[in-house]
Amino acid sequence: xxxxxIVLILVAMALPAYALVTAPLSLFWQAFTAIGMVIAxxxxxxxxxxxxxxxxxxxxxxxxxxxLYWRLTETLPLGQEFNAWDLFLSLGLxxxxxxxxTILVLGFVQTIWPLHRKPAALPADxxxxxxxxxxxxxxxEPLAVVRPTVLAALALDWPRDKFNVxxxxxxxxxxxxxxxxxxxxxxxxxxxxKHAKAGNINAALKHTRGEYIAIFDCDHIxxxxxxxxxxxxxxxxxxxxxxxxxxxFFSPDPFEKNLNTFRKVPNEGELFYGLIQDxxxxxxxxxxxxxxxxxxxxxxxxxxxxxxxxxxxxxxxxLRMHSRGWxxxxxxxxxxxxxxxxxxxAHVGQRIRWARGMAQIFRVDNPxxxxxxxxxxxxxxxxxxLHFFYGLPRLIFLTSPLAYLLLGAEIIKAxxxxxxxxxxxxxxxxxxxxxxVQGPFRHSFWAEIYETVLATFILVPTLLAVINPKLGKFNxxxxxxxxxxxxxxxxxxxxxxxxxxxxxxxxxxxxxxxLAGSAHPDTLMLNIGWTMYNLLIAGGALAVANEKRxxxxxxxxxxxxxxxxxxxxxxGAYLTDTLDVSYSGVALQLPxxxxxxxxxxxxxxxxxxxxxxxxxxxxxxxxxxxxxxxMTEMSIAQESALVQxxxxxxxxxxxxxxxxxxDKPLSALxxxxxxxxxxxxxxxxxxxxxxxxxxxxxxxxxxx
Amino acid sequence: MSDRKSSDDVQQLLRDKxxxxxxxxxxxxxHAAQLKLADSKLRPPEPGLPPVTAVPPAPxxxxxxxxxxxxxxxxxxxxxxxxxPRAQPSAEPRSAVHESPLNFTFERLRRQxxxxxxxxxxxxxxxxxxxxAAAIPRLELLQQRSLADVFSTLQHxxxxxxxxx
Numbered sequence: 001x002x003x004x005x006i007v008l009i010l011v012a013m014a015l016p017a018y019a020l021v022t023a024p025l026s027l028f029w030q031a032f033t034a035i036g037m038v039i040a041x042x043x044x045x046x047x048x049x050x051x052x053x054x055x056x057x058x059x060x061x062x063x064x065x066x067x068l069y070w071r072l073t074e075t076l077p078l079g080q081e082f083n084a085w086d087l088f089l090s091l092g093l094x095x096x097x098x099x100x101x102t103i104l105v106l107g108f109v110q111t112i113w114p115l116h117r118k119p120a121a122l123p124a125d126x127x128x129x130x131x132x133x134x135x136x137x138x139x140x141e142p143l144a145v146v147r148p149t150v151l152a153a154l155a156l157d158w159p160r161d162k163f164n165v166x167x168x169x170x171x172x173x174x175x176x177x178x179x180x181x182x183x184x185x186x187x188x189x190x191x192x193x194k195h196a197k198a199g200n201i202n203a204a205l206k207h208t209r210g211e212y213i214a215i216f217d218c219d220h221i222x223x224x225x226x227x228x229x230x231x232x233x234x235x236x237x238x239x240x241x242x243x244x245x246x247x248x249f250f251s252p253d254p255f256e257k258n259l260n261t262f263r264k265v266p267n268e269g270e271l272f273y274g275l276i277q278d279x280x281x282x283x284x285x286x287x288x289x290x291x292x293x294x295x296x297x298x299x300x301x302x303x304x305x306x307x308x309x310x311x312x313x314x315x316x317x318x319l320r321m322h323s324r325g326w327x328x329x330x331x332x333x334x335x336x337x338x339x340x341x342x343x344x345x346a347h348v349g350q351r352i353r354w355a356r357g358m359a360q361i362f363r364v365d366n367p368x369x370x371x372x373x374x375x376x377x378x379x380x381x382x383x384x385x386l387h388f389f390y391g392l393p394r395l396i397f398l399t400s401p402l403a404y405l406l407l408g409a410e411i412i413k414a415x416x417x418x419x420x421x422x423x424x425x426x427x428x429x430x431x432x433x434x435x436x437v438q439g440p441f442r443h444s445f446w447a448e449i450y451e452t453v454l455a456t457f458i459l460v461p462t463l464l465a466v467i468n469p470k471l472g473k474f475n476x477x478x479x480x481x482x483x484x485x486x487x488x489x490x491x492x493x494x495x496x497x498x499x500x501x502x503x504x505x506x507x508x509x510x511x512x513x514x515l516a517g518s519a520h521p522d523t524l525m526l527n528i529g530w531t532m533y534n535l536l537i538a539g540g541a542l543a544v545a546n547e548k549r550x551x552x553x554x555x556x557x558x559x560x561x562x563x564x565x566x567x568x569x570x571x572g573a574y575l576t577d578t579l580d581v582s583y584s585g586v587a588l589q590l591p592x593x594x595x596x597x598x599x600x601x602x603x604x605x606x607x608x609x610x611x612x613x614x615x616x617x618x619x620x621x622x623x624x625x626x627x628x629x630x631m632t633e634m635s636i637a638q639e640s641a642l643v644q645x646x647x648x649x650x651x652x653x654x655x656x657x658x659x660x661x662x663d664k665p666l667s668a669l670x671x672x673x674x675x676x677x678x679x680x681x682x683x684x685x686x687x688x689x690x691x692x693x694x695x696x697x698x699x700x701x702x703x704x
Numbered sequence: 705m706s707d708r709k710s711s712d713d714v715q716q717l718l719r720d721k722x723x724x725x726x727x728x729x730x731x732x733x734x735h736a737a738q739l740k741l742a743d744s745k746l747r748p749p750e751p752g753l754p755p756v757t758a759v760p761p762a763p764x765x766x767x768x769x770x771x772x773x774x775x776x777x778x779x780x781x782x783x784x785x786x787x788x789p790r791a792q793p794s795a796e797p798r799s800a801v802h803e804s805p806l807n808f809t810f811e812r813l814r815r816q817x818x819x820x821x822x823x824x825x826x827x828x829x830x831x832x833x834x835x836x837a838a839a840i841p842r843l844e845l846l847q848q849r850s851l852a853d854v855f856s857t858l859q860h861x862x863x864x865x866x867x868x869x
Contacts, residue, residue, distance in 0.1 A: 611734075654721065
């Protein structure tokens with residue numbers, strides 16, 4: 001009965017929707033409709049009840065459908081006056097638009113009702129709590145990166161005889177073995193490195209017996225409450241195979257570092273962990289993300305362990321579990337934090353792997369056809385995989401106006417004002433609706449910058465993975481490195497300055513054509529405007545390639561903790577607060593009564609109400625009431641105390657999201673434009689400096 | 705951006721995430737430092753705060769704590785007060801949404817209680833203070849009129865309106 005009523009409602013809605021999408025209108029009435037739609041969506045945006053966001057999604061889909069219907073039925077360059085070249089370019093653009101439309105609609109379905117699941121309570125009797133194996137796989141990361149993760153894992157709030165920590169060392173390093181022995185965790189190695197991380201975990205599964213497996217990448221440091229926040233869900237529903245928590249990063253990624261947007265603009269991953277995974281959870285389709293998750297051993301064993309056929313073993317593993325009828329859950333509370341990639345090249349390398357892996361799964365285990373999945377799971381997995389095919393469409397959008405401006409190709413058979421009247425509501429409604437739905441997790445127009453930076457790099461790997469899914473191998477993402485100087489990464493920026501230069505030329509030609517007089521000034525102006533936007537986006541990508549220096553290996557985390565400091569064990573202590581803390585140092589407010597000088601040895605106690613281990617430090621700076629001290633060599637007890645105060649607090653990361661600014665599309669556009677201009681300026685500076693330097697270098701040689 | 709003091713970590717997490725029905729257990733022994741402050745007073749750092757911050761667990765019979773954590777058995781938790789057992793919270797209230805994603809309707813969406821959305825943003829309108837002084841005397845004046853006065857005023861007003869229109 002209910003399904004019948006749903007069908008009836010859909011049919012009743014489909015008929016007027018069809019009329020709205022297909023009704024042919026004159027320019028005046030289409031413009032009138034466009035303005036009405038834009039006003040309507042802006043009114044809806046101001047209504048707080050989330051159900052109005054659903055209405056916005058519906059309106060946005062209608063506007064986009066109407067635009068695409070018009071594009072497909074009235075604007076394709078078919079006829080005597082157009083040549084094959086026009087048609088080829090036009091089909092490229094319409095293909096890109098169809099892709100964007102598909103992703104938009106799938107995205108709306110995927111995030112229609114984010115679940116915001118709360119952790120479930122555990123049995124009061126802790127003897128009923130299950131046993132958990134904590135896996136920390138590592139391959140070539142330095143021990144300094146792995147140490148805090150191991151120490152934080154040992155401090156998890158869980159009965160000590162019910163969890164074991166294992167370092168899965170594929171590098172088979174002696175220093176790792178010695179450290180593990182020293183702190184009392186198990187060091188597991190294997191004879192080969194077959195199937196990389198997936199193979200490493202599968203090998204360890206054979207040596208351990210815990211009912212559940214918690215997996216942390218070696219640089220993802222868990223907070224003490226991780227298991228109590230996740231395991232209740234496992235016990236409450238025996239069909240849940242996986243509980244995933246967000247990947248939170250306490251260091252800036254290359255975008256945040258090079259654009260100076262850390263904790264000001266949501267980073268690339270926040271949309272996925274802040275919203276999409278919560279949306280997936282509504283459809284029982286939250287994915288395994290390789291780290292910061294707990295898995296049920298029986299579910300894992302039923303599918304033969306972690307999937308090894310693709311380089312994104314995590315999503316593939318959860319896809320298999322879902323297809324066997326297992327459920328998954330997502331707790332959207334950061335319960336671990338890690339290091340983001342430091343350089344743009346490392347970031348690009350990581351994203352290439354993700355894109356290749358998702359394309360491989362799309363090819364070998366396509367979620368649209370895989371038996372055992374429900375409708376929502378098919379949608380969510382498909383959208384996650386299709387998303388990584390954005391390389392070609394993004395490049396088409398960045399170059400399409402050039403077809404008209406530089407080549408004179410008529411790729412849209414319509415006058416400029418008509419294109420604007422149809423395209424504007426499609427673009428504006430999609431932007432405003434996404435801004436409402438995605439809220440603080442992705443600011444408007446930033447997706448263009450994120451995608452432009454990666455588009456050229458993921459294009460070929462995704463296409464190759466579809467053609468031959470066995471190509472490529474697992475690459476480990478480098479973490480914990482440094483960038484020793486400011487520099488323009490001209491190698492990685494090559495596609496960006498090509499795109500920027502082409503759009504620059506197109507813009508100049510367009511202006512010249514406009515000044516010289518054109519038969520279709522509206523079409524010309526539309527293309528010039530589009531090119532200007534593309535210039536800003538390509539400029540933004542250039543700005544990201546301008547690497548900023550990062551010399552600290554230990555990232556400073558700005559956090560206000562209670563602390564005490566004293567000169568030595570015999571002297572009195574002064575209570576104070578920290579300003580920031582890192583793995584190697586701490587900045588404190590200097591108590592007014594205390595006098596210290598650079599080079600003095602002091603002792604610092606973090607969170608004195610729950611910790612009595614003093615840290616030894618040397619004063620490095622002392623000015624304006626702030627004292628910055630560097631830790632001297634720490635014992636394991638001291639290191640553990642520092643880890644627990646800095647990374648292990650249950651509430652360590654939850655406040656970060658609460659301080660995020662919500663999105664304002666116009667303000668975001670200005671923001672992106674600002675970075676676009678800055679990127680353009682950086683590019684010209686680098687270009688002229690390179691030319692000048694080369695010239696001056698050459699001069700002595702010539703004179704000689 | 706303001707970073708609040710985070711040393712009260714577990715309770716802060718439970719509070720900020722509105723996890724009121726979740727019971728948290730601490731297993732690692734906590735050693736609050738006995739500080740000898742510079743003014744020679746011996747006192748714990750934060751007299752207002754208990755050394756261990758955790759939501760009281762269910763049955764917590766009083767027992768001496770072992771130095772090393774041996775929490776396989778149920779019951780004693782470091783430094784926690786003994787409180788009567790609380791009823792176990794019910795199972796995850798929204799687990800029903802996993803039946804079938806196709807089954808949802810707008811009515812069902814409406815019924816789902818999502819606390820994050822239920823609490824709308826607090827709007828500070830910053831309105832000017834309200835003054836009612838002008839309205840009250842006039843109202844009182846009007847109420848004091850006789851019925852005849854009222855009718856004659858009404859008659860006069862309607863007559864004026866007719867002529868004016």
